Amino acid sequence: MKRVRLIDQEDKKQEIFYNIIILSLILGIIITSAATFYFRYFVYGKDNYFSELFFSDPDKIPNRININKSYDFVFSVKSHENKTNNYKYIYGMELYNLYDDTESKYHCLGRYRDRIYLEWINRTSILKNVTSHIENMAVYPDYKRIINWSEYNLELGFSPPVGKGKLMIYFANRSDLKYTITIDEKNNLTKFNNKTIGTADSLHTKGNNIKITVKDNNIRLYHNKELILSRNSDDLYNGSFGIETSGAYFDIRGFTVYKDSLVSVPDQDTIIPYNIISSVLHKKIYEIRNIRTKNIPLKREYIDYNETVNCEKEPFYCRYFDLANDISFNLNYTNLTKVAEKIPVMGTNYNLLMHPVNINSSFINWTTFSVDFSHSRIKPGSRGSVIFKFGNFWGIMMTRNNSYYMRQFNQGIRIDEIRNPEKIDKKDTDNILINITAGNIILTINDKIIFSKPLPETYTGGFPEIYIKNDFLYVDPVRINNQDPLCNDILNLKFCSLVLETSMRRSQRSTQNQDFKIDYFDYSENELSRDIFSSGKNTSVKDIDPQLQPIIKNITKNTTHPKKPVYNLPVENPYISDKKVIFNTASSAIINSSNYSASYGFNSLDGARIEELGLLDFFENEIISIRSLEKQDRILIYSFDGNNTELEKIDVLINESRPHKMEIRVIDNSAEFYFDYKKIHEQANPLIKNGFIFAGTKNTHAELGDVHIEKYDKEQKQNYRIDEDPCRLRIIEKWKYNNTFRLHPSQSINITGKFNVSQDFDYGKVFVDLYGSGDMPENKPLSIHFWVMRDDN
Numbered sequence: 001m002k003r004v005r006l007i008d009q010e011d012k013k014q015e016i017f018y019n020i021i022i023l024s025l026i027l028g029i030i031i032t033s034a035a036t037f038y039f040r041y042f043v044y045g046k047d048n049y050f051s052e053l054f055f056s057d058p059d060k061i062p063n064r065i066n067i068n069k070s071y072d073f074v075f076s077v078k079s080h081e082n083k084t085n086n087y088k089y090i091y092g093m094e095l096y097n098l099y100d101d102t103e104s105k106y107h108c109l110g111r112y113r114d115r116i117y118l119e120w121i122n123r124t125s126i127l128k129n130v131t132s133h134i135e136n137m138a139v140y141p142d143y144k145r146i147i148n149w150s151e152y153n154l155e156l157g158f159s160p161p162v163g164k165g166k167l168m169i170y171f172a173n174r175s176d177l178k179y180t181i182t183i184d185e186k187n188n189l190t191k192f193n194n195k196t197i198g199t200a201d202s203l204h205t206k207g208n209n210i211k212i213t214v215k216d217n218n219i220r221l222y223h224n225k226e227l228i229l230s231r232n233s234d235d236l237y238n239g240s241f242g243i244e245t246s247g248a249y250f251d252i253r254g255f256t257v258y259k260d261s262l263v264s265v266p267d268q269d270t271i272i273p274y275n276i277i278s279s280v281l282h283k284k285i286y287e288i289r290n291i292r293t294k295n296i297p298l299k300r301e302y303i304d305y306n307e308t309v310n311c312e313k314e315p316f317y318c319r320y321f322d323l324a325n326d327i328s329f330n331l332n333y334t335n336l337t338k339v340a341e342k343i344p345v346m347g348t349n350y351n352l353l354m355h356p357v358n359i360n361s362s363f364i365n366w367t368t369f370s371v372d373f374s375h376s377r378i379k380p381g382s383r384g385s386v387i388f389k390f391g392n393f394w395g396i397m398m399t400r401n402n403s404y405y406m407r408q409f410n411q412g413i414r415i416d417e418i419r420n421p422e423k424i425d426k427k428d429t430d431n432i433l434i435n436i437t438a439g440n441i442i443l444t445i446n447d448k449i450i451f452s453k454p455l456p457e458t459y460t461g462g463f464p465e466i467y468i469k470n471d472f473l474y475v476d477p478v479r480i481n482n483q484d485p486l487c488n489d490i491l492n493l494k495f496c497s498l499v500l501e502t503s504m505r506r507s508q509r510s511t512q513n514q515d516f517k518i519d520y521f522d523y524s525e526n527e528l529s530r531d532i533f534s535s536g537k538n539t540s541v542k543d544i545d546p547q548l549q550p551i552i553k554n555i556t557k558n559t560t561h562p563k564k565p566v567y568n569l570p571v572e573n574p575y576i577s578d579k580k581v582i583f584n585t586a587s588s589a590i591i592n593s594s595n596y597s598a599s600y601g602f603n604s605l606d607g608a609r610i611e612e613l614g615l616l617d618f619f620e621n622e623i624i625s626i627r628s629l630e631k632q633d634r635i636l637i638y639s640f641d642g643n644n645t646e647l648e649k650i651d652v653l654i655n656e657s658r659p660h661k662m663e664i665r666v667i668d669n670s671a672e673f674y675f676d677y678k679k680i681h682e683q684a685n686p687l688i689k690n691g692f693i694f695a696g697t698k699n700t701h702a703e704l705g706d707v708h709i710e711k712y713d714k715e716q717k718q719n720y721r722i723d724e725d726p727c728r729l730r731i732i733e734k735w736k737y738n739n740t741f742r743l744h745p746s747q748s749i750n751i752t753g754k755f756n757v758s759q760d761f762d763y764g765k766v767f768v769d770l771y772g773s774g775d776m777p778e779n780k781p782l783s784i785h786f787w788v789m790r791d792d793n
Contacts, residue, residue, distance in 0.1 A: 051773035064791035078748035087772040092736030095761040096729035119277040127246040141240035151215040160204040165247020293497040298354040305345035368483040371434040384471025391462020515588035521578040580696035595712040599663035601705035610698035
C-alpha cells in the first residue's frame with residue numbers, strides 16, 4: 001500500500017509542475033502580445049516626419065584629386081515632412097596634412113588599413129640550425145591572403161641583427177614554393193632559389209631596408225636602394241610571403257606589400273601591411289644582449305659629512321685644492337674608500353655617493369677596459385669635485401682645475417695631483433675617458449690627455465663608485481667597455497659592456513598620462529596677430545588639485561603681478577590652435593624643490609613654429625619660460641622675480657627642418673636655460689622652488705616628445721607622454737559655402753557642389769550639413785561627408 005500511495009503523490013507533483021509551466025507560457029504570450037500591440041500602435045503607428053540627405057551617385061564621388069583642378073559632386077535632399085519646409089545647407093572642405101617626418105617614423109598611411117597579423121615562432125621548415133645559442137626563427141605566410149596582382153612590391157626594414165647568419169624571404173602558396181631569396185651574411189652570399197648569384201653586403205654597418213619588386217616576370221632585390229638581384233621567372237605570382245632566419249635574430253619592421261604605391265586612398269585594396277608579433281623574438285634578443293651588456297642603475301645616497309681632519313697629520317685634505325703645480329701626497333693608510341669619504345665638504349654640505357644597486361652584477365675583472373662618461377662642468381671658484389673610484393685599488397678625482405690619481409702604493413695611498421688644461425671654451429659639460437691598458441691608466445678630458453701613469457700591482461677585480469662633493473653636478477650614464485678583442489666579434493657571448501645608469505632606478509621611473517591638463521586656445525578666422533604671452537584666465541584655489549590645497553592654502557595670490565611684455569606675431573593659420581600642457585597635480589608639481597629640471601623635444605611641422613616651456617605659480621601666473629621662435633631665429637627668455645619682469649631676446653640660428661629640445665635646470669635660486677643641449681642664459685629667481693611646469697605650442701602643428709621632469713633632491717624622474725596620436729590628420733585649411741531652399745512634402749532636390757584645391761595637402765574632407773529636418777534639433781544638422789587624397793601622378 002505504501003508503494004501505491006507514493007506513486008500517486010509523485011503523479012500529483014508532476015501534474016502541478018506541468019500546470020505551472022502551461023500557465024507561465026500563457027502569461028508570456030499575453031505579455032508579448034500586449035507589448036507588440038503597444039509598439040506597433042504607439043511607436044511605429046505614430047507619425048514620424050523627417051528629411052533625407054545623401055549623395056546621389058556615390059560611384060562618381062572623386063577620391064584622388066589633383067591640385068588646381070575642379071571637381072563636382074551631387075547630393076540630394078528628400079522631404080518626408082508634413083508641411084512645406086525651409087532648409088539651409090552648408091557644404092565645404094577641410095584640408096589636412098600628414099607630414100613627412102611623422103610618416104617616416106610611424107607609417108601613418110597604413111595605420112587604419114586592415115592588417116595581417118603574423119608571429120615569430122622558433123622553428124623553421126627550410127633553413128637548418130647553425131648555432132647553439134641562436135635559434136632558428138620563422139614567420140609563416142598567411143595563405144588566406146594570396147597576392148595575385150600582376151605587379152607588386154615588398155618593403156621591410158631591420159636594424160643590425162643580433163649575430164651573423166641568414167635571412168630568407170620566400171613566396172609560396174599551400175601547394176608550391178614559388179621562390180626564395182637568401183641573404184647569408186656569415187658566408188657573404190646572396191642566393192635566389194638556393195643558387196648563388198652574388199655577395200652579400202654587411203648588415204651591421206647601419207639600418208637595413210629591403211625592397212623586392214616584381215613586374216613583367218622580373219624580380220629585383222634592393223638592399224638600402226642598391227640593386228642586388230635581377231632575375232626573370234614565370235613563377236612569381238599567386239602566393240604569400242614568409243620569412244625564415246638562421247644564426248642571427250632579425251627584428252623585422254614595416255613589413256608591407258603593395259601594388260604600385262605606398263600612398264593610397266583609404267579602403268582601396270592595393271596595400272597589405274603585415275603586423276609581426278615579436279614578443280618571442282624580443283625575449284630571445286634580450287637574453288643574448290643581456291649576456292654581453294649589463295645595464296645597472298646607480299643608487300644615490302646623500303651622506304652627512306662627519307669627518308675630522310688633522311691638517312698636521314693629514315696635510316693632503318687641507319692643501320690639495322687648486323694647487324697650481326703638480327705635486328704628490330702619501331697617506332699612511334690603505335683604505336681608498338676612507339680617502340674619498342674624507343675629502344672635505346664645505347658649507348653646501350653636498351656629499352653624494354652613487355654606487356651600483358647590484359654589486360655582484362657590476363663586478364669587473366677585465367685586464368684592459370675603458371671608462372667613459374661626462375658631467376656638467378664645475379664652475380670657476382667652486383670646490384666641487386667628481387671622484388671615480390674602482391674598488392679599493394685606484395681612483396681619480398677631478399675638480400675644475402686639477403686631477404688627482406689615487407692608488408695603492410707601498411703599504412699606503414699615493415695621490416698625484418696634475419694640473420688640468422685651462423677650460424676656455426664655453427662648453428657646459430666635460431667628457432671623461434679613462435683607459436686601462438698595457439699596465440698604464442690614461443686620463444683624457446675633452447679629448448686632451450691629462451696624464452698616463454702606471455697602474456697599481458692589483459687594479460682589477462672590483463666595482464665602480466662615484467662621489468660628488470661640494471657642488472650639484474649632472475653625471476651622464478657611465479659606460480665601461482671590455483677591450484678584449486673577442487668583444488669585437490658579434491658572435492661572442494662574453495660579458496663586454498657595463499652601463500651604469502645615473503638617473504633614477506627603473507622602478508622609480510614612470511610614464512605618466514594623467515598628471516596634467518591640456519588647454520586649447522582657438523583663433524578667429526579674421527585674427528591677424530596675437531601676443532604670444534597671452535593665455536587663459538588665472539586659476540582660483542578651488543580649481544587646484546585637492547591634494548595641493550593644504551600646501552598652498554596660506555599662499556596669498558599676488559594681485560600686483562606686473563603686466564607681461566607684449567610680443568605680437570602674425571597668425572600664420574587661424575585653424576591651428578594654441579596648446580598648453582600644465583602639470584598641475586600633487587605628483588607632478590614642483591613643491592619646495594631647489595634642484596630639478598624640465599625638458600621636452602619637439603619637431604615643428606607647420607604654422608608659426610613657436611614652442612614654449614616654463615614654470616607657472618600655483619595660480620598659473622608665469623614665473624619663468626623659454627620660447628623658441630623658429631621663423632625669427634630667436635629665443636625668448638621670460639622671468640618674473642616677484643618685483644620685476646625681464647624679457648631676454650637671444651638670436652640663435654634655428655634649423656626648421658630638424659627636431660629641437662628645450663630644457664630648464666634649476667639649481668638653488670638660479671635657472672639655467674638650454675636649447676639643443678647648449679646653455680644660452682642663466683637667471684636668478686627666488687620664486688622658482690614652487691609651481692607647475694608647462695609646455696606647449698603657439699599657432700603651431702608640432703610633434704611633441706615626452707616632457708621629462710626630474711626632481712633630483714627627491715630622486716624622482718617622470719616622463720609624461722603629452723602628444724595625441726602622432727598619425728592624426730592635422731587641419732591646415734577650411735572653406736564653406738551656404739545657401740537655402742524650400743521643399744514641399746515628398747519633394748526632392750539635387751544640388752551640385754564644386755571644389756578646387758590650390759594648395760599642398762594630403763587628405764581632404766568634403767562635408768555637407770543640412771539644417772531644417774523635422775527629426776533634428778533646430779541647431780543640429782544632418783551631416784554626410786567623403787574623403788579625398790592628393791594624387792601625385
